Amino acid sequence: MPATLPTASSRGALVGRARERECLEEALNALPTSGTALLLRGDSGVGKTTLLDYVARKASERFRVHRVSGVETEATLPFAALGELVIPLSDHLRALPEAQRESLEGALALGSRPASVNPYAVCVGALNLLSSAGQQTHRVVLVDDLHWVDPDSEQVFRFLARRVAAERIMFVAASREPLRTAPGIATMEVGGLPENDCLRILEARGLALAPAVFDTLMEMSRGNPLILLETASRLTLAQRCGESALPISPDLGGQAEQGWAGRLRALPASTQQALAVVAAAGDVTLDVLERALKHAGLCLRDLIPAEEARLVLAGNRGYEFVHPILRGVALNGVPVSVRRDAYRGLAEESTGGRRAWYLAAGVVTPDETIARELAEAATEARQRGSYLAAAQAWHRSAELTPHPDLSTTRVLQGATDAFRGGACDDAARWCEAAQQTSEDPRRRADLALLRGRALTWLGRVGQAHRLLTAAADEVAATDTGRAHLLLSEAALPAAMHLDLAGAIRAARRCQEFPPSDAAAAVNGPLFLSLTLALTNDIPEAKSEMRRALAMLADADPLETVMELGLLGQVCNFLEFYDDAARLLHTVLDGARRTTNPAAFAYASGARAELSWWLGQWPAAYADALESAAKARALRQPGTAAFALLALARIDAARGDRAACARHAAEAVEAADFTEIRSMPIMRDAALGLDCLSQGACEEAVAHLDQAFLAFTRLGLGNPNLSPFAADLVEAHVRAGNPLAAKEVLAWLEDAGKRTGLMWPSAAGARCRAVLAEDPEEAAAGFEAALIEHEQHPAVFERARTLLCQGEALRRARRKSRARAPLLAAHRIFTMLGAAPWTQRCLTELAATGHQVPGEAPRAEGLERLSPQELQVARMVADGLNNVEVGAALFISTKTVEIHLTHIYRKLGLRSRTGLARLVTAAGL
Numbered sequence: 001m002p003a004t005l006p007t008a009s010s011r012g013a014l015v016g017r018a019r020e021r022e023c024l025e026e027a028l029n030a031l032p033t034s035g036t037a038l039l040l041r042g043d044s045g046v047g048k049t050t051l052l053d054y055v056a057r058k059a060s061e062r063f064r065v066h067r068v069s070g071v072e073t074e075a076t077l078p079f080a081a082l083g084e085l086v087i088p089l090s091d092h093l094r095a096l097p098e099a100q101r102e103s104l105e106g107a108l109a110l111g112s113r114p115a116s117v118n119p120y121a122v123c124v125g126a127l128n129l130l131s132s133a134g135q136q137t138h139r140v141v142l143v144d145d146l147h148w149v150d151p152d153s154e155q156v157f158r159f160l161a162r163r164v165a166a167e168r169i170m171f172v173a174a175s176r177e178p179l180r181t182a183p184g185i186a187t188m189e190v191g192g193l194p195e196n197d198c199l200r201i202l203e204a205r206g207l208a209l210a211p212a213v214f215d216t217l218m219e220m221s222r223g224n225p226l227i228l229l230e231t232a233s234r235l236t237l238a239q240r241c242g243e244s245a246l247p248i249s250p251d252l253g254g255q256a257e258q259g260w261a262g263r264l265r266a267l268p269a270s271t272q273q274a275l276a277v278v279a280a281a282g283d284v285t286l287d288v289l290e291r292a293l294k295h296a297g298l299c300l301r302d303l304i305p306a307e308e309a310r311l312v313l314a315g316n317r318g319y320e321f322v323h324p325i326l327r328g329v330a331l332n333g334v335p336v337s338v339r340r341d342a343y344r345g346l347a348e349e350s351t352g353g354r355r356a357w358y359l360a361a362g363v364v365t366p367d368e369t370i371a372r373e374l375a376e377a378a379t380e381a382r383q384r385g386s387y388l389a390a391a392q393a394w395h396r397s398a399e400l401t402p403h404p405d406l407s408t409t410r411v412l413q414g415a416t417d418a419f420r421g422g423a424c425d426d427a428a429r430w431c432e433a434a435q436q437t438s439e440d441p442r443r444r445a446d447l448a449l450l451r452g453r454a455l456t457w458l459g460r461v462g463q464a465h466r467l468l469t470a471a472a473d474e475v476a477a478t479d480t481g482r483a484h485l486l487l488s489e490a491a492l493p494a495a496m497h498l499d500l501a502g503a504i505r506a507a508r509r510c511q512e513f514p515p516s517d518a519a520a521a522v523n524g525p526l527f528l529s530l531t532l533a534l535t536n537d538i539p540e541a542k543s544e545m546r547r548a549l550a551m552l553a554d555a556d557p558l559e560t561v562m563e564l565g566l567l568g569q570v571c572n573f574l575e576f577y578d579d580a581a582r583l584l585h586t587v588l589d590g591a592r593r594t595t596n597p598a599a600f601a602y603a604s605g606a607r608a609e610l611s612w613w614l615g616q617w618p619a620a621y622a623d624a625l626e627s628a629a630k631a632r633a634l635r636q637p638g639t640a641a642f643a644l645l646a647l648a649r650i651d652a653a654r655g656d657r658a659a660c661a662r663h664a665a666e667a668v669e670a671a672d673f674t675e676i677r678s679m680p681i682m683r684d685a686a687l688g689l690d691c692l693s694q695g696a697c698e699e700a701v702a703h704l705d706q707a708f709l710a711f712t713r714l715g716l717g718n719p720n721l722s723p724f725a726a727d728l729v730e731a732h733v734r735a736g737n738p739l740a741a742k743e744v745l746a747w748l749e750d751a752g753k754r755t756g757l758m759w760p761s762a763a764g765a766r767c768r769a770v771l772a773e774d775p776e777e778a779a780a781g782f783e784a785a786l787i788e789h790e791q792h793p794a795v796f797e798r799a800r801t802l803l804c805q806g807e808a809l810r811r812a813r814r815k816s817r818a819r820a821p822l823l824a825a826h827r828i829f830t831m832l833g834a835a836p837w838t839q840r841c842l843t844e845l846a847a848t849g850h851q852v853p854g855e856a857p858r859a860e861g862l863e864r865l866s867p868q869e870l871q872v873a874r875m876v877a878d879g880l881n882n883v884e885v886g887a888a889l890f891i892s893t894k895t896v897e898i899h900l901t902h903i904y905r906k907l908g909l910r911s912r913t914g915l916a917r918l919v920t921a922a923g924l
């Protein structure tokens with residue numbers, strides 16, 4: 001009798017899993033000093049929840065445990081799972097900084113008035129809430145069935161998981177699906193159990209099997225305990241003893257479902273119907289369930305047989321299936337009409353978004369009334385900053401909208417929210433589908449604009465460009481405002497694709513169409529300067545840049561962060577470093593105030609590049625780390641890859657080969673599936689610099705040559721984008737190929753002349769001097785190069801010229817004259833932390849007979865701070881308080897305090913003023 005058999009429902013003590021247990025316990029033991037983020041991935045029934053139970057039990061002895069789980073439903077409700085986590089902590093909400101409290105309350109609909117919700121304030125707020133409530137004890141956050149968590153909450157959980165190390169939280173999630181991209185979260189594959197453990201589990205449930213029967217079941221279930229238990233419990237005594245044939249279907253995965261379907265069919269009809277209501281309801285309170293049952297002429301008592309058969313459990317929040325697979329089984333086991341009535345009953349008893357979703361689940365044909373309710377739910381979700389829930393509601397609403405134009409409008413709304421929420425793939429897909437059915441040219445243009453934008457951020461830049469230009473052609477004759485927008489939007493992906501001709505064409509054509517409003521007018525010069533800055537037409541790039549700067553001068557910086565960020569990057573390319581610093585500072589300063597943070601990751605990356613040139617490498621490193629982290633949070637693969645390569649370049653110059661290789665590999669992984677063509681060039685450049693720094697010149701040539709070939713083949717002309725050209729000349733010379741070196745040098749000098757830029761002319765002069773055969777000529781060449789360097793702030797480059805000069809003098813046996821440039825180079829390399837280069841100076845100095853003063857001087861002051869500490873120090877010096885620093889860096893206030901303690905200790909300081917003085921003096 002199934003009803004009396006022990007079943008899979010009672011998740012008992014954990015059997016086996018020694019490896020997993022050890023790993024989880026280790027993480028728990030480490031918790032007081034470091035956090036962990038872990039994903040348990042495994043098929044349904046393999047034992048993930050059982051492992052989470054184990055962690056919960058172990059952890060509750062010492063820590064506070066928060067447990068939430070995703071629930072499979074048709075509805076996507078705003079921040080449903082986050083609410084489960086945060087609402088029990090709402091006592092601590094008052095302690096949060098105001099912006100974060102408002103955003104959290106808005107997101108969870110807790111506050112009395114509608115609040116403005118900043119999605120990143122929600123993330124940081126949740127983090128702060130956990131860590132401030134953690135004053136007494138550390139936190140363990142367990143998320144079961146992550147694959148069913150609503151997408152907005154999932155984003156917050158991913159964010160939390162990425163910050164656990166800094167925040168000392170243990171985060172463990174269980175999912176049937178792998179995480180797509182989640183660096184920093186380790187995955188533990190949970191597979192089937194070995195024979196011994198399976199035997200013990202069966203024994204514990206009193207399910208003894210004959211050896212041959214056990215073997216068959218083992219093979220069939222592949223050690224999946226749920227399949228094993230459900231199959232074994234269905235067998236008759238004769239079957240268990242191996243005396244009659246086993247009723248086993250060839251469908252391995254369906255075994256448990258089949259078992260359950262059989263047990264469901266054995267229940268009274270009213271119980272089956274009541275179970276369908278439980279399944280349709282998802283996650284509701286007991287009284288709503290009771291009333292919904294009443295609509296179908298049922299009551300809670302009808303569930304008793306299911307409870308006795310251990311198919312459902314009455315939990316503290318209502319009824320729960322013993323295993324989530326049962327939900328589908330229960331819904332599919334009843335006729336369509338019963339299912340529909342269940343949804344109707346639930347709708348009757350619910351309000352708002354929930355009601356709209358139940359209504360929608362109960363129909364298959366378009367219905368404007370229901371579509372409108374869903375659209376209202378979408379609007380409400382949007383107001384709560386739950387963009388992904390809003391997007392899903394719009395999308396379903398559009399499907400149910402009978403009128404085609406209105407349906408397209410709703411698709412557009414949904415795609416806009418998906419884009420805002422970082423689900424660029426949904427946005428692009430929905431727009432594409434709607435483009436095929438919509439007949440209104442203006443709507444089609446709007447769909448194309450959004451789709452192109454989404455594809456650009458996804459890194460599908462070639463496709464985005466083609467699509468946007470085609471859409472512009474379609475409306476060129478009838479709608480100039482839209483044509484202007486489409487063409488300006490088309491220039492950026494083309495530039496990222498390094499399709500220079502296409503980018504310039506789009507940027508020039510855009511200016512032929514009058515913009516629809518004044519704000520859009522800046523697009524023309526902005527994108528034209530951006531694309532021209534990649535070529536050697538630097539004079540025109542500069543004049544367009546100035547036009548764009550003038551137009552943006554009076555604009556509200558909070559409304560134009562994206563434009564300012566892009567322009568800051570252009571200023572880098574064109575050597576307007578002061579303007580770049582000013583613009584990027586404005587953008588990053590706005591990070592704390594605006595609710596649209598899409599530009600921050602990009603701007604941090606651009607500022608990292610600026611600081612690289614200026615020789616402020618600790619600052620560059622900190623910005624690049626921040627940029628990579630934010631780009632990942634914002635799901636911008638291209639930006640993440642750029643930032644990672646900026647890190648790799650600094651690692652290379654500093655001689656941290658392992659970090660360089662790791663960052664380069666992560667960049668390639670991040671940019672996988674994108675069409676951003678500069679990525680391999682920048683990667684080869686970083687790897688080449690790494691080899692050159694180590695003196696592995698042949699290897700350096702191999703990498704740098706590839707970068708150089710790709711760069712020139714694509715028609716890129718701005719030599720400031722190929723600082724590796726000078727590295728290649730040097731690598732060729734040292735590898736003994738002067739002829740090849742001369743060829744590259746000729747390109748560099750020519751590009752320098754054409755563009756009138758300062759760096760290429762200084763680097764070209766150095767390379768020429770290195771190649772000079774006559775010592776007099778070389779000496780004059782170095783002097784000339786150093787004069788050129790005076791014009792340009794890149795100290796690393798200057799130090800390299802000094803090193804080459806010293807080497808040449810030493811080789812020409814002018815040892816005493818060699819010392820001064822070598823000592824100067826040594827000083828700069830030390831300041832930059834460029835260890836291999838410092839070492840080269842020391843070797844050369846030794847060869848001149850100079851007594852090298854002991855070891856390289858130890859880093860002093862700010863150099864001793866970690867990148868994150870430096871970032872905190874800079875912001876504190878800027879006058880931000882701890883709360884503001886935390887908000888800007890996406891970390892909790894408590895972590896800011898810990899960083900500050902370390903900073904003060906390392907620097908021997910006592911006050912913020914002292915710190916500000918130090919940072920300002922260092923010119924950061």
Ligand SMILES: Nc1ncnc2c1ncn2[C@@H]1O[C@H](COP(=O)(O)OP(=O)(O)O)[C@@H](O)[C@H]1O
Pocket residue numbers: 007008009010011012013014015016017042043044045046047048049050051201225226229323
């Ligand atoms: N290591 C284990 N020891 C004992 N029972 C287990 C073990 N792993 C799984 N089970 C049993 O198998 C069934 C399914 O496990 P569960 O943790 O719910 O799987 P999942 O969460 O992966 O779908 C439960 O009844 C559970 O008791």
Ligand SMILES: [Mg+2]
Pocket residue numbers: 048049050144145
């Ligand atoms: Mg589970």
